[in-house]
């Protein structure tokens with residue numbers, strides 16, 4: 107089949123591998139002009155480890171594993187440690203692999219088959235599914251026809267919007283915002299990741315290998331802004347953290363002002379009753395974003411694209427049956443991940459001083475053993 111994949115994040119790259127090795131001619135279009143590899147380390151866990159093994163990428167993922175959450179601590183305004191974050195609070199199993207997002211992207215990119223091509227700076231503008239194929243007009247003006255379109259374009263998926271309707275119909279805001287920014291001046295130095303809280307806020311520095319990342323989280327009701335407007339993102343963040351100059355806060359806010367790759371988004375989930383319509387199917391965050399609080403986004407991207415490719419291969423030409431099988435097999439993983447996101451916000455940014463003190467006391471008791 108000729109398959110178009112929209113988006114080259116974890117789901118798009120994994121789709122490229124899994125659909126490529128099962129004999130399809132795959133084109134991935136990525137809106138950015140490069141792989142968007144920034145972000146903090148992500149986890150590959152559970153059945154995604156088996157899928158990664160079948161994709162022949164598990165050894166490389168293992169080789170690049172980091173242990174950032176084993177070295178995470180909460181500090182006070184002077185930088186004194188007030189509690190450590192035991193790894194059991196984040197991870198279910200010691201088999202889980204934590205890997206920098208950029209490393210996972212490069213491993214997946216390197217495993218694309220010769221039948222998969224990746225086009226940067228391109229995006230779908232218009233789709234028309236006539237039942238026998240999908241005519242696609244691209245933003246560049248190019249036109250083409252595919253047997254299948256896979257939407258792997260993230261939480262704010264355009265493919266989903268064009269096929270299923272407005273984002274607001276499917277997005278559930280969890281009440282938090284998250285930002286990540288590179289801190290080149292903080293590279294090297296300490297090995298611990300340190301996080302400072304005040305009620306409803308977390309700001310800190312995550313460290314792994316030689317990298318230092320500024321991490322900002324805050325509680326907020328939904329904010330209306332153009333999610334692609336970097337200046338609007340900066341304004342929202344600087345407002346949310348205004349009036350604080352303790353510890354390394356000024357340095358992190360400076361990075362927010364200057365980082366061209368700043369990552370900022372709402373902590374939200376996507377809930378859809380079905381992930382396919384006609385010849386269009388959704389994978390990854392576009393289908394079932396569980397939010398970064400679940401720690402399962404990358405794993406869902408890997409299992410989902412693996413299950414989709416297997417189902418399409420098994421039911422050659424019978425798309426409806428293949429999509430149903432994909433959804434039946436992937437839905438339990440997505441539901442579990444979405445259900446698991448709940449407590450994460452209270453752990454990393456308690457809403458009140460009382461809740462913060464109680465969190466720190468609870469973590470101290472755990473570390474005392």
Ligand SMILES: Cc1cc2nc3c(=O)[nH]c(=O)nc-3n(C[C@H](O)[C@H](O)[C@H](O)COP(=O)(O)OP(=O)(O)OC[C@H]3O[C@@H](n4cnc5c(N)ncnc54)[C@H](O)[C@@H]3O)c2cc1C
Pocket residue numbers: 112113114115116117118135136137138142143144145146147148207228229230258259260261262263264265286369389390391392397398399401403404407
């Ligand atoms: C820059 C960035 C940083 C992230 N950092 C973290 C993190 O630190 N921790 C965490 O848990 N999760 C993070 N995430 C989310 C995480 O990557 C996903 O939850 C998970 O890996 C599932 O990936 P996905 O491929 O479905 O979505 P995404 O990773 O969001 O990838 C979607 C891709 O589609 C591209 N795209 C979007 N719209 C279009 C379009 N119209 N046409 C073509 N391409 C398009 C995007 O540029 C992106 O490359 C981050 C996502 C991004 C984009």
